[in-house]
Amino acid sequence: MERTRWAVLGPGEISGFFARALPRSEHGVLHAVGSSDAGRAEAFASRYGAPVHGTYDDVLARDDVDAVYIGTVHTGHAPLAIAALEAGKAVLCEKPVTPTAAATAEVLAAAERSGRPFVEAFKHSFGPLARELRTVVQSGEIGELVSMEAAFGFAAGEHTGRLFDPALAGGAILDVGGYPASLAVAVARWADRGEPVLVSAEGTIGETGVDVEAVAVVDFGGFTAMLRTAIVTAMPEEATIVGTRGSIPVPDVWGSREESPARATVRGDSGERVIEVEPVDPFAAEADAVSLALAEGRREVPEVPWASSAAISRILDEWRARLG
Structure with missing residues (x-):
């Protein structure tokens, strides 16, 4: 090659x-x-x-x-x-x-x-942990999908620059809200659930006119995801996927710019097991x-097909619109 x-x-x-x-x-x-x-x-x-x-x-x-x-x-x-x-x-x-x-x-x-x-x-979609999560969801080990919670938020030191500039499409939703939205879209795709429908959205518009904190609930045909994001408040960068027979807590779900996420726990009828994989450079x-x-x-x-990018974009677009 x-x-x-x-x-x-x-x-x-x-x-x-x-x-x-x-x-x-x-x-x-x-x-x-x-x-x-x-x-x-x-x-x-x-x-x-x-x-x-x-x-x-x-x-x-x-x-x-x-x-x-x-x-x-x-x-x-x-x-x-x-x-x-x-x-x-x-x-x-x-x-x-x-x-x-x-x-x-x-x-x-x-x-x-x-x-x-x-x-x-x-970047979190490109690594061995994402493949392992897909396998668990599709295996039925945690039963039918019920819900998911995921967050990505940090406190910016200075409230200036592109993050806080409406002309440069600043704000929390576009900068880091796409991470929880993309995971929800991926999990729904793994389980062949429906297209996303924004159930509710709320948040705070900052002094410069961009969203600085936001929460949304998205439904994928009976699978509901709560998404949280911020650029003025630190949030635990974690996610939990819940099914009818168990759950998958994922700490450090987004990894870093040097290493992909590497650990998750599967809790089901047969007990608890830990998934650990060797991280890779996500870029x-x-x-x-x-x-x-x-x-x-x-x-x-397969990590991020076009249909997923389109769905993520629709979620972020409507989320921002609901906040005005």
Whole structure:
């Protein structure tokens, strides 16, 4: 299998984690860096050893770029993803795909037309623990799915920058609320449950006009998920999946930017057992998922298929709308 030649579009903090992870991937290598600021692209390329740098258009016009990682602010995702897909590149896009369900649909339509892989980068989905959780849910060990609770919240030190800027689609729901929403969508998909319906939503709008804390309840045809998120309050980053015959508490469910989550407990009729797996670098795992899709001629990956990205986007969009 040939190495996938990656370009980073948007040389910011999150893209640095991707660039550092690529040497730990099995199939990828950093080849190019693109930015709206040529100086930033050059500095990032020098730091991480990419031989090519330039503007977004420069990078996307190159024949020696196979895939792009998009790490810009949320509002920059859609135009870059569509341009990359139209240029024949595979795309790994940081979450959320876009700030709205309508714009996400446009990106997925572009992916459909292009025939190239498109993947939303929810890092906790790319690792051995996610596969183990899917196996447990589908085995019926905890019975029929009943409910789930999941949270991702932190207290930002400064209430400035993109997180608190409405023009850059700031706020808790889009920044970290997608994590519990994506897990709920995944669990419902594993059990063949229905499409998400937002039952209730509440939260707090901060001084800058973005949501800073929020709670939502989503129903998937009898499987109900409570989702909590914040950017002004620390929350335990954990989830609990509940069935008619047991439950699965998952501490540290999102892992970190260096290691995927590695531990969960299964409590059922036969007692309690612990699942422990070897963590992986989630950014490297995301990159390899795209590389394998390219090699096998697939446009989607099983970890986050397009239908899941569309469902997540609808939840986040309506959640934000309910808060005004």
